[in-house]
Amino acid sequence: MTDIYDLAIVGAGLSALSFLRARGPVGLTAVIDYQDRAGGFLRPALPDPALPDASELVASFQLPAGVETLFASTAVGLLPSAGTPPHTVLVRDRAGTRHVRAARVLIASGGLEITREHDQIPGPRPAGVVTPIFVHQLLDRGWLPGSRAVVYGSSRYAAATKERLATAGTEATLVPSEEDGSSGGADVVEVRGFPRVQEVVLRRDGAESMLPADLLVYARGMVANTLWLKGSGVELDDRGAVVMDERYQTNIPRVHAIGTVVAPDLDHSRSIAMGEDLARLWEAGP
Amino acid sequence: MRARTVQVDALVIGGGVVGCAVLRELSRFQATVALLERQPDICDVTSKANSAIVHTGFDAPPGSVEAGLLARARDLWPGVIEELRIPYLQTGAVMVAAGRQEMEAIRQEIVPKAERNGVTLSELTADEIMENLPAVTPEVVGGVLVEGEGVIDPFWTTRAYAENAVRNGAQVYLEHGVTGISVHADGVTVETAPGTIFQARIVVNAAGLWSDEVARLAGDNSFRITPRKGQFIITEDDLGIGQIVLPVPSKISKGILVTPIVFGGTMLGPTAEEVTDKTDLSTTAEGLRRIRQGVAKLVPDAAGASTIRQFAGLRAVSSTGDYIVGPSPTGRRLITVAGIRSTGLSVSPALGRHVAELVRDELNLAARGDFDPTLPELLAEAREDEGDVICLCRAITRGEILEALRSPLPPATLDGLKRRTGAMLGDCQGNICMPRLIELLRRELGRDPLTLPKNVRGSSPVVSPVRAPASSGRER
Numbered sequence: 199m200t201d202i203y204d205l206a207i208v209g210a211g212l213s214a215l216s217f218l219r220a221r222g223p224v225g226l227t228a229v230i231d232y233q234d235r236a237g238g239f240l241r242p243a244l245p246d247p248a249l250p251d252a253s254e255l256v257a258s259f260q261l262p263a264g265v266e267t268l269f270a271s272t273a274v275g276l277l278p279s280a281g282t283p284p285h286t287v288l289v290r291d292r293a294g295t296r297h298v299r300a301a302r303v304l305i306a307s308g309g310l311e312i313t314r315e316h317d318q319i320p321g322p323r324p325a326g327v328v329t330p331i332f333v334h335q336l337l338d339r340g341w342l343p344g345s346r347a348v349v350y351g352s353s354r355y356a357a358a359t360k361e362r363l364a365t366a367g368t369e370a371t372l373v374p375s376e377e378d379g380s381s382g383g384a385d386v387v388e389v390r391g392f393p394r395v396q397e398v399v400l401r402r403d404g405a406e407s408m409l410p411a412d413l414l415v416y417a418r419g420m421v422a423n424t425l426w427l428k429g430s431g432v433e434l435d436d437r438g439a440v441v442m443d444e445r446y447q448t449n450i451p452r453v454h455a456i457g458t459v460v461a462p463d464l465d466h467s468r469s470i471a472m473g474e475d476l477a478r479l480w481e482a483g484p
Numbered sequence: 485m486r487a488r489t490v491q492v493d494a495l496v497i498g499g500g501v502v503g504c505a506v507l508r509e510l511s512r513f514q515a516t517v518a519l520l521e522r523q524p525d526i527c528d529v530t531s532k533a534n535s536a537i538v539h540t541g542f543d544a545p546p547g548s549v550e551a552g553l554l555a556r557a558r559d560l561w562p563g564v565i566e567e568l569r570i571p572y573l574q575t576g577a578v579m580v581a582a583g584r585q586e587m588e589a590i591r592q593e594i595v596p597k598a599e600r601n602g603v604t605l606s607e608l609t610a611d612e613i614m615e616n617l618p619a620v621t622p623e624v625v626g627g628v629l630v631e632g633e634g635v636i637d638p639f640w641t642t643r644a645y646a647e648n649a650v651r652n653g654a655q656v657y658l659e660h661g662v663t664g665i666s667v668h669a670d671g672v673t674v675e676t677a678p679g680t681i682f683q684a685r686i687v688v689n690a691a692g693l694w695s696d697e698v699a700r701l702a703g704d705n706s707f708r709i710t711p712r713k714g715q716f717i718i719t720e721d722d723l724g725i726g727q728i729v730l731p732v733p734s735k736i737s738k739g740i741l742v743t744p745i746v747f748g749g750t751m752l753g754p755t756a757e758e759v760t761d762k763t764d765l766s767t768t769a770e771g772l773r774r775i776r777q778g779v780a781k782l783v784p785d786a787a788g789a790s791t792i793r794q795f796a797g798l799r800a801v802s803s804t805g806d807y808i809v810g811p812s813p814t815g816r817r818l819i820t821v822a823g824i825r826s827t828g829l830s831v832s833p834a835l836g837r838h839v840a841e842l843v844r845d846e847l848n849l850a851a852r853g854d855f856d857p858t859l860p861e862l863l864a865e866a867r868e869d870e871g872d873v874i875c876l877c878r879a880i881t882r883g884e885i886l887e888a889l890r891s892p893l894p895p896a897t898l899d900g901l902k903r904r905t906g907a908m909l910g911d912c913q914g915n916i917c918m919p920r921l922i923e924l925l926r927r928e929l930g931r932d933p934l935t936l937p938k939n940v941r942g943s944s945p946v947v948s949p950v951r952a953p954a955s956s957g958r959e960r
Contacts, residue, residue: 272873294871325943335919367951393943
């Protein structure tokens with residue numbers, strides 16, 4: 199508990215897992231994650247035929263020897279050392295707040311989903327306007343979040359969420375959020391109904407249409423999960439994503455970043471590739 | 485079958501900030517006191533959706549009931565904040581003049597009016613404003629500081645009033661909408677939706693937006709309440725605004741402000757729209773556009789700020805133009821507290837005290853010797869094994885959630901839990917932690933997820949158990 203780690207990885211999502219699978223531990227390595235298992239927020243959607251690489255990674259992942267997992271442990275702050283290492287990651291777990299000290303920190307804290315609120319969609323605030331992570335966690339617990347769903351988004355994750363809802367017994371319609379070549383994307387311009395959502399108003403090519411639904415799953419994309427880095431001095435861009443160079447180095451020495459946290463619009467396959475790329479760069483040591 | 489009857493000395497109708505403040509003040513007396521709330525939890529209408537400012541009343545109509553009570557509230561707030569441990573920041577408010585004409589209006593109208601209300605304002609130069617608030621518009625020519633204005637947690641305030649009352653013996657009846665009232669010489673009979681009949685020696689109508697309809701049930705048609713909608717945008721962008729920034733007001737409204745939030749972020753708004761539907765809390769494209777336009781004149785960066793949330797609230801505006809506080813025309817034993825418009829939170833300590841005094845004088849109540857005005861400190865010591873984070877965005881721990889669930893007035897809805905703990909208020913708007921919270925409410929309070937509402941009845945995020953398909957196309 200009082201050891202100084204060689205590497206602390208914040209986040210056990212796809213980018214961290216792919217890095218660990220390809221590289222193994224970097225000396226004494228700790229992986230910290232809010233959830234009580236590895237795989238990130240995508241995990242409940244897996245396995246899914248539309249997400250073969252992610253499904254395969256999570257299914258086959260074996261924790262390398264020398265890696266300690268700190269699950270149900272949430273990084274709430276980063277205190278970079280001014281001069282010589284180690285850095286300190288403030289972590290909250292069941293026992294309270296602990297200081298995880300590490301020579302290097304790899305930020306892989308992923309993203310939060312863009313909500314209806316981020317896009318300032320007008321209307322009332324009824325039950326049944328959610329994001330995929332809510333849907334998956336509710337289904338995992340055996341509860342259905344709606345009977346008739348509109349899943350709004352163009353990613354494979356959106357499609358997988360729609361499929362999973364359909365399997366669980368919800369009548370689900372996928373509405374692409376942007377041009378994907380084959381079909382025109384739509385904008386959600388209003389939510390209607392209270393206390394439960396009843397209608398989703400869409401605009402496509404200037405024309406408005408209305409879809410009845412008691413569940414709107416807003417799956418338009420992600421924002422970087424960097425709130426916990428507030429005050430750390432780690433440079434963020436104007437969208438809140440961690441700024442890093444081609445070697446995944448942030449503005450602070452020995453603090454690195456990969457995955458959705460550096461590029462919120464990243465597809466999960468590129469997140470996996472980024473973990474592998476960093477593993478290659480660090481083959482002989484960071 | 486005979487309906488259940490409950491006898492009380494004093495009964496408050498309405499679990500908003502005003503009703504709960506009245507309940508707390510009533511619990512100081514040797515009397516049985518109770519509160520009826522129509523919704524599944526307290527603080528669910530106007531008290532949850534407002535600008536969360538403790539106003540000094542510098543701009544209230546001088547000589548009005550409102551101005552008098554706001555003046556008294558100024559003296560009471562420091563004690564209330566300390567006793568109930570309410571998160572509060574005395575930020576001060578800066579009224580910004582964006583031209584000579586506005587500066588003249590401040591000097592000719594705002595400052596003298598404030599003086600009549602007993603509030604001294606101090607003039608600021610453009611340089612002084614820019615020094616503290618560099619994000620303010622470069623058009624600023626000067627302004628005025630209202631030092632006594634601050635921002636507060638409105639959810640905490642309302643819950644703390646009620647919980648403090650409950651700890652002192654008051655009863656709170658949730659989902660007890662009032663369906664009938666008859667006023668007698670020595671008391672009032674109140675019928676409620678669940679069928680329970682309350683026999684009270686005195687009743688306080690603090691039903692906010694619905695106070696006119698409650699009055700009508702008693703045969704009082706003397707006033708009408710109309711809703712005035714205020715829409716808001718919340719941003720967590722760092723705007724560098726540590727004080728309330730307000731424009732020179734118009735005739736009907738203080739205008740659109742930029743207000744720091746005591747628990748993080750900044751609030752932009754409100755609009756002021758005369759509407760008719762007392763249940764419609766929709767935001768509108770037009771309203772949100774007007775907020776952006778309004779703040780652009782004060783703090784240009786705020787116009788394009790990202791947002792994590794928007795909401796609308798409804799002010800309860802009375803047809804008389806002022807507060808209505810006092811015995812109803814139907815009898816001395818029904819006290820009306822209505823038309824509190826947009827200052828209910830700010831006035832609550834004084835209004836609660838004032839109304840309790842009216843009740844005391846009518847019923848000749850004596851003070852209790854054992855009234856405890858304080859609330860225990862929240863999470864003085866983190867409990868063993870409850871330190872893990874449930875709400876990722878706000879880093880709210882399991883211990884904080886469980887403490888709210890174990891309180892003498894536990895949240896009855898998910899929004900109630902949000903208002904008590906701050907969980908679900910952050911960037912993800914509860915999508916990450918709400919399933920865990922539903923699970924915790926089931927385990928700790930035995931709440932069935934199928935009927936656990938987000939706020940009002942019929943707002944459960946769960947519609948049914950998963951209907952397991954006969955043959956699944958995929959493995960799980």
